[in-house]
Amino acid sequence: GLLQHDVSQVLLKGTLDSVVEECVSFVGVDINICSETLLRHIAGLNSTRAKNVIEWREKNGPFITREQLKGVKGLGPKSFQQCAGFIRINQEYVRNLSRDQSEVLPPGTVPKAGKKSAKSTSTMASKPNPLDQTCIHPESYDIAMRFLALVGGRSDDIGTEKIQKQINGYIQKEGIEKVAERVKTTVLTLQLIIDGLSQPEGYDMRTEFDKTDFKTNIVCLEDLKVGTILTGKVENATLFGVFVDVGVGKAGLIPMRYITENKLSKEKRRRSLGLGPGERVEVKVISIDIRQSRITLDLLRVL
Known part of the structure; x- marks a missing residue:
């Protein structure tokens, strides 16, 4: 298939950056484990x-709240406003950190002054905020807490089945438009708040994505037969065809002549290659060359 040096490096970098930025925007970033490259x-x-x-984290220890970002050099109010909603503070990590630090010294013992002590003090000076694990922006925290009180919940309930039931019951009874007026916000903002409060701790939207359903009795090239129907995921798209992972350790090729318009949606027909990496497809095995490890496939439909 196409290799990295076969395409424009400028276009490749731009596309990769765009994909990473989109993932960061939808999924969020755990500020205490992410890399400098991802933060950019x-x-x-x-x-x-x-x-x-990264330097602040190495010097002061893990971030406990989003508010601590304001203490990072060069990160002013505008930058904080832009980035805060994409930052996540893992509450389980914070709880474990608090427990570990409380077990370091016997009760009543005063730590000696030193670099490690100062680091721990700086880290634990801020009180954890359960809202920091959600997609809710700090600017909407007051609204979120008003809504939480309205449904009879507490901050400790965020992400639990209990609060999900309370929210669903209240919204069904009152209507989201009426509730939005009551907490003085828009329906869109309230829906975002509802999502943030309802999603379980450590929620990752990617776990809900469709996964390729490989056949359990077909695990290697020798298991394939001409005419076998398989599902797979597009790995690479080239000018001469599309390579598909069908779960046998070697990608099969769908030649371009088999990717016809009637097998694609209207949206995909407008694209030059029709299919792109990550798309799920149903295919039929046309030919197998075990000696050269080659599989030729026919596209049946896009899933």
């Missing part, structure tokens, strides 16, 4: 600010 793709951050965030 968050709105409001650049290479310098990303480096400063």
Whole structure:
């Protein structure tokens, strides 16, 4: 298939950056484990600010709240406003950190002054906020807490089945438009708040994506037969065809002549290659060359 040096490096970098930025925007970033490279793709951050965030973390220990970002050099109010909604603070990590630090010294013992002590003090000076694990922006925290009180919930309930039931019951009874007026916000903002409060701790939207359903009795090239129907995921698209992972350790090729318009949706027909990496397809085995490890496939439909 096409290799990295076969395409424009400028276009390749631009496309990769765009994909990473889209993932960061939808999934969010755990500020305490992410790399400097990933941080650069968050709105409001650049290479310098990303480096400063890492340096702050190395000097002061893990971030406990989003508010601590305001203490990072070069990260002003505008930058904080832009990046805060994409930053996640893993609450389980914070709880474990608190427990570990409380077990270091016997009760009543005063730690000696030193670099490690200062680091722990700086880290734990801020009180954890359960809202920091959600997609809710700090600007909407007051609205979120008003809504939480309205449905009879507490901050400790965020992400639990209990709060999900309370929210669903209240919204069904009152209507989302009426509730939005009551907490003085828009329906769109309220829906975002509802999602943030309802999603379980550590929620990752990618776990809900469709997964390719490989046949359990077909695991290698020798298991394939001409005419076998398989599902797979597009790995690479080239000018002469599309390579598909069908779960046998070797990608099969759908030649371009088999990717016809009637097998594609109207949206995909407008694209030059029709199919792209990550798309799920149903295919039929046309030929197998075990000696050269080649599989030729026919596209049946896009899933």
